[in-house]
Amino acid sequence: MTTPRLTDRRPDISADELVDAMTPPPRFDEVRFDTYIPNPEEPSQAAAVAACREFAERVTAAGGDERRSVLRSLFGGRKARRPDGGKQGVYLDGGFGVGKTHLLASTWHAVPGPKSYGTFVEVTNLVGVLGFTETVRRLSQHRLLAIDEFELDDPGDTMLVTRLLSKLTDAGVYVAATSNTLPEKLGEGRFAAVDFLREIHAMSERFDVVRIDGPDYRHRGLPEAPEPMDDEELAEAAAATEGATLDDFDDLCGHLAGLHASKYGRLVEGVSAVYLRGVHAAPDQDVALRLVALADRLYDRAVPVRVSGGALSSLFTEEMLSGGYRKKYLRAISRLTALSRDLAKS
The missing domain is CATH 3.40.50.300 (P-loop containing nucleotide triphosphate hydrolases)
Structure with a gap:
């Protein structure tokens, strides 16, 4: 059976739903x-x-x-x-x-x-x-x-x-x-x-x-993020995880470009884990900022992440990490690292 993909999802949200949804995300319910x-x-x-x-x-x-x-x-x-x-x-x-x-x-x-x-x-x-x-x-x-x-x-x-x-x-x-x-x-x-x-x-x-x-409390005394998996191992892990998705990184980046960031939460709603194949550094600031928004919504919903290709810490270039959006990128790395540990422990 083919593992579902985030790129196959086309979320939509109405004005009334936007207002009703203005509550803390699930991670902060309690x-x-x-x-x-x-x-x-x-x-x-x-x-x-x-x-x-x-x-x-x-x-x-x-x-x-x-x-x-x-x-x-x-x-x-x-x-x-x-x-x-x-x-x-x-x-x-x-x-x-x-x-x-x-x-x-x-x-x-x-x-x-x-x-x-x-x-x-x-x-x-x-x-x-x-x-x-x-x-x-x-x-x-x-x-x-x-x-x-x-x-x-x-x-x-x-x-x-x-x-x-x-x-x-x-x-x-x-x-x-x-x-x-x-x-x-x-x-x-x-x-x-x-x-x-x-x-x-x-x-x-x-x-x-x-x-x-x-x-950062997410990393006090904790190990670094798990090493990237190889493509075959990643696909097998995704197929064995009920409710998980498996996407090629470049395909997902392209899909995010066609969605308003307000829909990213709906995009990952109900997903148990996200597996990304072929991760590499974002090619430009637009892609990088979309990845930040996605990382925030994944973290809000406690959706774990595993990858192949490059490490999550390499998502943003040195030039990006020294620029005006530095704190956004560092926060995203922090959150994604915590989420990758969550899946590695399961």
Whole structure:
């Protein structure tokens, strides 16, 4: 029997499904503040848990009467402000693997609805599907918007999300976000347009920054990723794994180019493991960034990965790893390495 391929899947997702799907991914269904184990050698981690707890309590305490007053101010033409005059955003900054997404999802779980959770890509795609005004209308009814992977790659997206956050916070919505870069440094090394930088600084003023330091927990004391398998061994392993897929790496890269990144999660939905044949370094930044998005969705869903050809650590060239998207690529390698160990243990 032929092993199924991801390239045979043509996922689609409607506007209503996009809104309903704005919840933490399956990997983070059960995380809570109490399940985050701070590294005792990194005091910023315990401090971050406390800061996120306090933020969640503040969001929860925002009562219905207060929100209705804020919304009346917004749609009545006056700029709304919190009664305490405080900032309505918390921004978790730190390297990959320090538990930022764990704390973001824990914050989301601790706050009563209505609320939304999505990656930066998912939020921008929601605006693309619904339109800006309708997105503001829907999300303005929520207490909290949580945005993971706040990494701005395009000046247009920066302007869009900055404007969206301005409208939502004026409407009384609280915002929690994660990234590997401080808000005022977003876009650094990529764009230097005056308008772009002005928008970045305006956005950063809406957040309290919580720094989280420490090594990547996914690799503390653990071995490196398994060596690539040979093609025959890979095919046999894929055929023996129920629910697995087997794809040629180049074919999959081409398939990803024809899908919006918001569909990558649906692409791997229900897949038990992903086997990739003939892995090599991404030929350009476009392919590399699509692989980052796929790696994130695989990690969210705890879908293990094994490969033949090159090692997962060689997906991105030295030039890529020294450029403006360096942190994205390192995060992807970190996550894929962890996923490859998961399959090697099974």
